[in-house]
Amino acid sequence: MNLPKETRSYCPKCKSHQTMKVSIYKAGKRRGSAAGERRHALRKKGYGGQKFPKLAKPAKTTKKVTLIETCTTCKKKMMNKGIRIRKFELIAA
């Protein structure tokens, strides 16, 4: 699926339609020192440490793509619901 890098859609901050820059969301780098990460490491430690069975045969064959729309006038970012898609590309319009 191809989508243009720029679209016009509603901005709740400007309360009108504005030109939006479209980009793909990427998860940030995980920090080993974060509280949840430390807790997870502690629970996995030792005999019988695996908390849940490792996924051997995943049911899904695709990954979700989340798009971020950035308003060019007020720089507000809006995320959309993730869509499952095999191949995704942003093209210059």
Ligand SMILES: [Zn+2]
């Ligand atoms: Zn705006």
